[in-house]
Amino acid sequence: MTGPVRSVSQALAILRLLAETSPMSLSDIARVAGLSPSSCLNLLKTLVDEGAVERDGRTKHYRLARAWAAAEALRDGTAQGLIDRAQPLMAQCAERYDAALGLWKVISRERVRLIARAESKAGVRVAMADGQRQPLGGGAVGRALAAAQGVGRDELARRYAGVRWQAPLPFDDYAAQVARVGAAGFALDEGFTHRGICTAAVSIAPGFCLSASIFAGSRDPAEVTALAEALQRLRATLLPA
Structure with a gap:
């Protein structure tokens, strides 16, 4: 082949x-x-x-070129429509669960970009920078996308290698976490990509993903699961019936 x-x-x-x-x-x-x-x-x-x-x-x-830029703008219209629908729901979820929510878009074989975000109004909170990018394989977002796309082991290894992990995470463990996304319904990163940050994520459409981040250790496992389930409900609201 x-x-x-x-x-x-x-x-x-x-x-x-x-x-x-x-x-x-x-x-x-x-x-x-x-x-x-x-x-x-x-x-x-x-x-x-x-x-x-x-x-x-x-x-x-x-x-x-102008013709290509017009085609790109048309494609991004889909993203803008998703942002418009998601933004108020993300804000409600961020406030209710005291979390930082992000809407991510795949922009290349290497990267995803944050295209919308919402944060709680807590005095001390997780914050994300507008337009930030991260490796395609990184974080809960990377695991959720890999699971949704059903990527093979070689492609998964390529994505894994492109991440600067802040805590040791053997590839076999990473692959096992991706494999569990289907059963769990969400992906989880507990401080491996960003030390001290726990993130849950769900893939919501081809090339798009929702995430919710909190301080690691600030919630018990049941509360983390509740946050992830809130993302799943948000996804169901955004996707057409």
Whole structure:
């Protein structure tokens, strides 16, 4: 069986990057995409020739071509609709359970991005930064997405390797946690990705995930399960009948 074509994957990574941040210089694109400047330049020339990317002759910066940007905006309209529906429900859940809720979107083979968040009004609370990104395999979000997508062991290992774990977590344990998501209905990360933070997560649609984070040790197991079940109810409300 043949594997993915590397140059195609790299070209798509550039398109996703420019969809997120435009315009960008050649050096910045190469650095973020993890490519050599020469390889990146060749890919960009091809994308320009194919009409997917435009180059500003004055600044020498690259941006997504208008037609592709319009298609990306149309796709993001789905995300915006989900955000609009989810935001008030997330705020209610955050306040009721004194947790930080996040709505995440897969943006590449490597990353997910926070596209909406809600926090409680407690004086001391978990907080998340707008637009933050994290490795695709990291946290409860990574486990929930992997379980929902039914990824194989090799792909799971690739995602696991891309995470800087803050507490030791052998791959076999990680894989076992992903395998348990189906039965539990939610994924859980207890301080492995972010020390001192316990996070539950549920996949809600292809490429999207909901999370709820609290301080580790601040709730007993029954309360953590209740928080996860609240996420499941929120998901059921958001998904069409």
